[in-house]
Amino acid sequence: MTVVPQNGGNLAQGGGGGSGNLYDVLELILDRGLVIDVFVRVSLVGIEILKIDARIVVASVDTYLRFAEACNRLDLESGRKAPTQLTDIVGDSVESGAKGKSKGALTGAVDAVADTVKGITDRDSARDEDEEDEGEEEEEAVERRRPARHAPRRARSSHPRHEKE
Amino acid sequence: MAVYIYSITSKDHPLRMDGLTGVGDPPAEVRTVTSGPLAAVVSDSPENLRPKRRDIAAHQAVQQRLMADGAVLPMRFGYTAPDDEAVRLALDKRAGAYTDRLMALEGCAEYHLKASQLEDALLRQILEESDAARQLNDDIRRGTAPPGANLQLGELVAQEVQARQEALATGVVEALRPFAREVRSSAPTGSDFVNTSFLVTHDDQEELFLTTELSLANQMGEDFEFRLNGPLPPYSFV
Numbered sequence: 001m002t003v004v005p006q007n008g009g010n011l012a013q014g015g016g017g018g019s020g021n022l023y024d025v026l027e028l029i030l031d032r033g034l035v036i037d038v039f040v041r042v043s044l045v046g047i048e049i050l051k052i053d054a055r056i057v058v059a060s061v062d063t064y065l066r067f068a069e070a071c072n073r074l075d076l077e078s079g080r081k082a083p084t085q086l087t088d089i090v091g092d093s094v095e096s097g098a099k100g101k102s103k104g105a106l107t108g109a110v111d112a113v114a115d116t117v118k119g120i121t122d123r124d125s126a127r128d129e130d131e132e133d134e135g136e137e138e139e140e141a142v143e144r145r146r147p148a149r150h151a152p153r154r155a156r157s158s159h160p161r162h163e164k165e
Numbered sequence: 166m167a168v169y170i171y172s173i174t175s176k177d178h179p180l181r182m183d184g185l186t187g188v189g190d191p192p193a194e195v196r197t198v199t200s201g202p203l204a205a206v207v208s209d210s211p212e213n214l215r216p217k218r219r220d221i222a223a224h225q226a227v228q229q230r231l232m233a234d235g236a237v238l239p240m241r242f243g244y245t246a247p248d249d250e251a252v253r254l255a256l257d258k259r260a261g262a263y264t265d266r267l268m269a270l271e272g273c274a275e276y277h278l279k280a281s282q283l284e285d286a287l288l289r290q291i292l293e294e295s296d297a298a299r300q301l302n303d304d305i306r307r308g309t310a311p312p313g314a315n316l317q318l319g320e321l322v323a324q325e326v327q328a329r330q331e332a333l334a335t336g337v338v339e340a341l342r343p344f345a346r347e348v349r350s351s352a353p354t355g356s357d358f359v360n361t362s363f364l365v366t367h368d369d370q371e372e373l374f375l376t377t378e379l380s381l382a383n384q385m386g387e388d389f390e391f392r393l394n395g396p397l398p399p400y401s402f403v
Binding site: 022024025026027028029030031032033034035036038039040041042043044045059061063064065066067068069070071072074076 | 173222245275401
C-alpha cells in the first residue's frame, strides 16, 4: 500500500520543477476547468497523448491473450492471502462517518462506475497506438513516466512490456 | 495583444499576485481585468504559445495561489482571448452564472483520487475464486487444453477483472461520498480502477474525508496504491 501525501500545493512552490503531482492532475488542468466558448485554445499538440491511455478496449482479443498469458505465468504457489473484502470496509466507513448523509449516495454510483470501467487494462495495445501518435512533439511538455520517487511500484505497473522480458 | 486567461474570481478577492509568473518564456506578468462583480486573472499571451510543462505548472500555480484566499473558477489550460475588452465582455455575458458558481465553491477544494491494484494480485485472486478460470489455466499449463483455451481463459478473466474493478471503484467512491459535496468520476487510465474528483468543504468534512481515505488505503493493503492529490483548485466543479 502506498499513500501519496496530500501536497497539491507543491506545484505552486516548485514552479515547473515539481512534476510529481503534475502528472496525476494533468488531466484536470487540461480537460476540466472553465471554458469560455468565444475564446481560442492554444495548440496542445504533444499534450493530447495523455488521453490515449483512456482509449482502452477491454473486450478485445489482444486483451484476452494478454490476460491469459499473465495467468499462465503466475506463480500460484507463492500466492499471498486474499486482500481484505472491500464490502466490509465500506460498511464500516459509511456507518462511522456518514450519519444520514449517505442517503441517496448510491444513486450516482452506477453512472460513476459505468464511466470508470470503460478503460481498464489493455496497456499493450494502448502503448502501440501511443507510439504511433506521440511522434516527436511530446518533448518536455508531458512526462509520460511516473515520477521517480514512486519507482518500485510505478516501474512495474506502467511498463508492462519490460516486465515480461 | 492576445491575453491568456487563468481564472475568474470575485473582484473582492484579495488577488495577491506578487511574485507570480505566467505562461511563456520569459514568463509574462500576471494581472487582472475586472468587470462588474468579477475579475479575470490574465497575462499577455506569447505569440504561438506552444505549451510546455512549465506553462502548465504556471497555470496551476496561479490557481493554487488564488484559492488560498478565496473561491476561484479555474479555467481549463490554454485559452486565450483577443484582448482585454473581449475578456470583459465574456465576464459580463455570464456574470450571473459565474457569481453563483463562485458562491457555491466558497470554502471548498477539489481532491482527486486515483487508485490501482497490482495486476498479479488481482489475477491471482480471480484464479483462486473462479473454478472455471483455474481449471482452464491448469489445463493450459499442463498442455492438455484444447485450441482456443487461451482466448477463453482471457475472456473469462477480462470479465472478472472488469466486474471486480467496478465493484472496488464503487466501494471506494461510496465510502468517501458522504464527506464530499459533489463527486465526479471519469474513466480510469492505465492500471487504475478509480479516477474520481471530490469537492470537499474545508471544515470537519475535510478531516473526515482525509481520515477515511487513509483508512481505506490502509485496509485495502499493499496490493493497492492510492494516489490522492489535493487540496486542488476545483477544476472538475466549475
